Amino acid sequence: MAVVARSALLVLTLTLAASALGCGGDADGDSTSTTLAASRVDEARGSYGAIALGADVAEVKRRFGPPVREAHRDGYLAPVGTEADSISLPSKGPSAPDLRPGERSRVLRYPNVAFAATRDAGVYGIFTNDPAARTSRGVGIGDDQSAVRKAYPGIECGTGNEGSEFPAYEFCRTRLANGVRLWFGGNPVASIALSTSFMG
Amino acid sequence: VSARTEHRLVQAVQPPSLLRSRSGETRGWRRLGGADYQRPSDGADYHRADPISIIWSGPDGASITTTSVISHVSDEWEARRLPSWSYGAQAMTERQVNPGCRAAQYVFMRDTSVNSGRWASSSAYMSSNPKCFNQYHSRMWSSAVHADLTCVACEDEWVLAGMHHERWGTANCHPYASPLPPSIGIRCDKPTHHINMSWDQARRVYMIEMSRLHCTQSQWQVNPESQGFPYGGYEYSGIVSRVSMRHKSNGCSGA
Numbered sequence: 001m002a003v004v005a006r007s008a009l010l011v012l013t014l015t016l017a018a019s020a021l022g023c024g025g026d027a028d029g030d031s032t033s034t035t036l037a038a039s040r041v042d043e044a045r046g047s048y049g050a051i052a053l054g055a056d057v058a059e060v061k062r063r064f065g066p067p068v069r070e071a072h073r074d075g076y077l078a079p080v081g082t083e084a085d086s087i088s089l090p091s092k093g094p095s096a097p098d099l100r101p102g103e104r105s106r107v108l109r110y111p112n113v114a115f116a117a118t119r120d121a122g123v124y125g126i127f128t129n130d131p132a133a134r135t136s137r138g139v140g141i142g143d144d145q146s147a148v149r150k151a152y153p154g155i156e157c158g159t160g161n162e163g164s165e166f167p168a169y170e171f172c173r174t175r176l177a178n179g180v181r182l183w184f185g186g187n188p189v190a191s192i193a194l195s196t197s198f199m200g
Numbered sequence: 201v202s203a204r205t206e207h208r209l210v211q212a213v214q215p216p217s218l219l220r221s222r223s224g225e226t227r228g229w230r231r232l233g234g235a236d237y238q239r240p241s242d243g244a245d246y247h248r249a250d251p252i253s254i255i256w257s258g259p260d261g262a263s264i265t266t267t268s269v270i271s272h273v274s275d276e277w278e279a280r281r282l283p284s285w286s287y288g289a290q291a292m293t294e295r296q297v298n299p300g301c302r303a304a305q306y307v308f309m310r311d312t313s314v315n316s317g318r319w320a321s322s323s324a325y326m327s328s329n330p331k332c333f334n335q336y337h338s339r340m341w342s343s344a345v346h347a348d349l350t351c352v353a354c355e356d357e358w359v360l361a362g363m364h365h366e367r368w369g370t371a372n373c374h375p376y377a378s379p380l381p382p383s384i385g386i387r388c389d390k391p392t393h394h395i396n397m398s399w400d401q402a403r404r405v406y407m408i409e410m411s412r413l414h415c416t417q418s419q420w421q422v423n424p425e426s427q428g429f430p431y432g433g434y435e436y437s438g439i440v441s442r443v444s445m446r447h448k449s450n451g452c453s454g455a
Contacts, residue, residue, distance in 0.1 A: 074398035077433050084433030085394055092249045096428030096435060105428065105435050116435075118428075166432065167392045 039132035041192050046180040047126075048113060048133070053180065053196055054122045060108055060115050067108040075107025079114045079129055087129045088169035088185030091160050094195035097121040125195040133192050135182070145187040148172045152182075160200060173199060250362040251426035251436040253403040254338065257358035258415070258444040259455040269359045272414070272445060337393070338363040338406070363406045364432070365397035395432030400439065407441045415444040415452035 038049040046053035050063045061067070068080045078084040085091065096105040098120040105124075108115045112130035117123045134140035137151040149155060149172070157172040170187040183193035193199060256269045338361040377384045407418050420442035427438025446455040 073437070074400055075435060076398075077430050077435065083394060083396075089433065091433075092431055093429065095430075099428045104437060107435075167394065 039128075039130045039134065041128070041133055041135045041194065043135055043137075043176055043180055043182050043194065044178065046178065046194055046196075048128055048194065051115065051123060051126065053124060053126070053194060055117075056122045057106055057108065057115075057117050060117070060123065064108075064110055064113075067110055069107075069109040071107045071109075073104040075105055075116070076109070077107060077114060077116055077125065077127060078109070079112050079127065080109045081111060082129060084127075085167045085169065087191040088160075088171060089127050089191050089193060090171070090173075090183055090185065090199035091166065091169075092198070092200040094125045094181065094193075094197040094199050097124050097196060121196070124197065125193065127191060127193045129191045135192065139184065139189065139192075141189055141192065143189045145170065145172060145184070145189070148184045148189065249429075249431045250364075251399055251429065251431060251438070252360050252423055252440055253363045253399055253426075253436070254361040254406060254443065255358050255420065255440050256361075256443050256445065258442070259446045262445050264358055264445060268445065337366055362399070363402045364395050364399055365402040365405075366393040367396045395434060398434045399431070399436040403439065403441055407443070410443045413447050413449075415446050415448055415455035417442040 041048050042052075051060055069076075076084070078087070078089055094116070096116065096118050098118055099105075100119060103119060105116045105118055108117070112133075113126065113128040115123050116125035116127075129141060131141050135151070139148050139151045145157060149157065152172070152174055155172045155174045157170070159168055160171055161168045169185060172184040173182065175181050179196070181193075181195045181197065181199055183191070183195070183199045185191035185193065256264055256272075375385070376387045404418070407416055410416055411418075418441050419439050421440045422438040423440050424438060426436050428435060430436070444452070444455040446452065
């Protein structure tokens with residue numbers, strides 16, 4: 001807990017510092033601001049950094065470089081180096097939209113973030129455990145669930161896989177007015193996900 | 201959000217599709233995306249969990265129950281009934297099954313801690329026995345559980361299962377610091393099961409085992425409800441493999 005809290009404090013400090021300096025996080029910004037911008041979860045845009053839901057695979061690669069792992073089938077929907085259930089990513093969903101016959105999702109996995117995409121729909125799921133990730137309303141990895149509830153009044157919180165033989169996990173989720181699904185996995189928050197469809 | 205994503209966002213959840221019986225009639229049967237029966241008719245995505253990957257059906261006209269499937273599967277697998285569900289020692293028939301209850305569930309495991317190729321013979325279910333730390337596991341559900349229950353005569357036609365592979369262990373470990381008494385360390389949730397192989401890969405392994413004796417179709421159908429839906433971190437193809445009760449030695453025509 002202490003480690004997580006320190007990380008959150010560090011991120012907050014860097015965020016405030018970047019704001020004070022007026023750093024926009026563009027390509028010409030310093031490394032700190034660039035990192036912060038790259039980790040920003042903008043639920044209004046449905047984006048993580050520069051990648052929004054609907055972006056195509058080529059755009060992801062252009063922004064993030066070659067993925068550490070890329071799968072055209074049997075892809076695992078979690079960042080590299082972690083298990084989905086260890087960071088409380090949704091056990092169910094999101095569903096791959098607009099699949100062509102025989103098509104499978106493409107999963108691009110990087111350290112701290114993974115993208116799932118189909119050919120026609122583009123990116124439909126973004127999953128991150130980036131310690132610097134923070135939503136537009138200020139909720140980040142390591143925050144207590146109470147912070148989620150405070151930032152997103154009325155958000156649905158619950159326990160997944162309860163009563164099953166699979167790992168139970170706490171989560172909060174909501175469907176925003178723009179249709180984007182927002183997920184906070186774990187308490188404290190261990191993962192944030194954006195998608196175009198159900199996560200549970 | 202792009203226009204094409206918006207398009208997706210307003211798409212309605214697909215309704216349950218009908219599963220034709222062997223005679224070609226739909227007869228009120230529903231083919232659900234997931235093997236786990238917790239599903240009313242709301243068509244919600246969460247019902248697509250534990251995707252149906254295996255169906256036992258055939259040969260034509262055969263009555264198929266979890267009981268009869270178990271008798272076949274036990275040639276290669278060890279069947280372990282959930283001990284906490286008190287329906288007696290014997291495998292139950294569909295008529296005894298409360299459709300809202302999970303008691304129709306059976307599990308089959310294979311011991312992969314030794315490279316013997318044999319299925320584990322331990323009588324423990326989901327035990328902490330190291331022999332079971334890595335295992336194949338399926339839940340078998342009788343056709344009655346997936347029926348509309350308005351067609352009693354439609355029962356006993358197939359058994360469904362979702363096949364997966366899992367490891368036994370801990371997850372969700374968190375560092376903690378406690379002031380009273382002063383302590384610091386790592387706290388983990390209780391050990392449980394973690395899917396660690398794709399659903400398709402586990403299905404293929406199962407079918408290799410089953411095809412030694414039985415007539416099989418590795419790609420019988422694609423279930424649109426489970427196609428493209430991830431459970432446990434792995435998206436499923438939707439492919440349903442079929443295993444017939446008939447042995448190859450008796451010929452597979454009409455099986």
